Amino acid sequence: MLSQATVDRIIGSLVPDGLLDLLELESSYPARNLPEGAEVMRVPPSPTGFVHIGTIYASLINERIAHQSSGVFILRIEDTDKKREVEGSVEQIISALKKFDINYDEGPDVSGSYGPYFQSQRQKIYLAYAIELLKKGRAYPCFASPEELQAQTKKQQAEKIRPGYYGQWAIWRDKSDEQVNQALDDGKPFVLRFRSEGSHNNRIQYTDVFKGKMDVPENDLDVPLIKSDESRLPTYHLAHVVDDYLMRVTKVFRSDEWLPSTALHIELAKALGHEPFTYGHFAPISILDKNGGGKRKLSKRKDDEADVRYWLDAGYPIEAVKAYLLGLANSNFEDWYRDNPDKSVDDFPLSLDKLAASRAPLLDMTKLEDYAKDYIARLSQDEFYDGIYRFAGEEFKLALEQDIDYTKKILGIERGGEKPRKDMSKWSQGFDQYGYFFDDLFVKDFKTQGAEEFLSDLSSDVIDTAVTDFLETYSADDEQSIWFDKLKISAEKSGFATDNKQYKANQDSFHGNVADFARILRVKLTGKNRTPDLWTIMQIMGVDRVSSRLGSN
């Protein structure tokens, strides 16, 4: 045990301008006045770059649980590592949550009486608790250099001993007053470490909301509490225990990666005289390794999909992404969504039990696309227009605005009925789906390319004849059935089979079947070989545009 004088000296070096009074501090974080059963949840991203889709997943879960119980959802920025901090990340986090329509009641840009919500602004608070531990003899300064520590770890690995700063490896744990003062005199940097009283041979039990009864070894690691650099910011462990205590968080839901340090957090809370938290650990989203490995955690470096910007930029509808994520969290979501076509994904009652069963769900982009197609197909015409418009490039935007009536007709194709068109999974596809309707864009981006790609098997003579034959009989006033009858007649005249069986039996005597004949018109008209039905397209384009596109070469 360090002498009072030494402890005071350490305190002086840690907080030269005075220590916060704990009682006073705690009185400014009173119990929340919430209804019975209300949960206070939080999501604590760190601003170290882009926003991870896992952060959105965790936010979704925490927000839902909080708000379903008439509780509070907090966004707390964990910016205690100034070295890794990337400028602009906080704004990115905030805007990502906004885009996903995940609302927090307290956060960096929302007033709340349990702040501040930047951990870097709470530095004095952590210090006060750390010093409290120091005074109790549950913390001590450690002057070991990174090199020393590294050498120690190496030695442990070589000798196949459990690595870590504990027991005999906790070299500064029981240094004398003289040694500590000497190090202080030398001006050596130091961290404040936790003095664990646990033993790796003892076991502790706790209940995880998702995983049930846990039985793990006690913590015996003397982890750093306060960093040695001049920021004197805390490590995650201290920050978590202090913040969630003061902010009156009722349940700590975090991803599985925190499971191994839970014993430590329990011991830390107890050392501070607090009741340990109720924890719930859920499996993080994983992805199939592209290089043939197994499943693994979604990694920032290797996977584009880890970045929410990827989802946003590609123009996946947010609701669809949320629906997919909710489906990963709760397997009954799909059924619910199908049974409640008129409800929003935000109305889904997330269940804790179901979440328990979810394990390391694999990100399945194909399935997500399916969700997205469904979602877009359900949209009203106005919503559909909005989506397309928002993701349109400058030229496409101008085209869309030019003649609203024309645009509305175009975007209204096969929409709103019993069986809406289902061919778009992301908004960025809007241009490709509808751009050809606009003459400038057609000439620039569709016309030539399409003819080369989709009509290369037919000679230009055949194509010309087909177009001429069709135009001879075409009338914009024809009903669809008449139009199609005429189409068949011109097809026959041009040497195409109108009967599929006939065609299959005798392919050589035809240029192709009706489908091929229609393909000529389709490509000439749209530059594409996949479009909604031709009659509708012609109706919308109008006779002049149809003639001109078919007539031109």
Place this chain on the structure above:
RNA sequence: GGCCCCAUCUUCUAACGGUUAGGAAAUCGGGUUCUCAUCCCGGCAAUAGGGGUUCGAUUCCCCUUGGGGUCACCA
């Protein structure tokens, strides 16, 4: 390596200890359609292996194997 989590079709998963092991996505066939997207019908496809407990095990227990996480002054 220590500790921890996890284990049902290709994927996400469902199944009070008793089901022909179900659904969804993908895929394959068939139908509808001028091409597509759809839509409808159908097919393929799983309880990792071995021991127990039990009349009976996907379900409970143990072992093995496999996958994942963690062991930082990162969170």
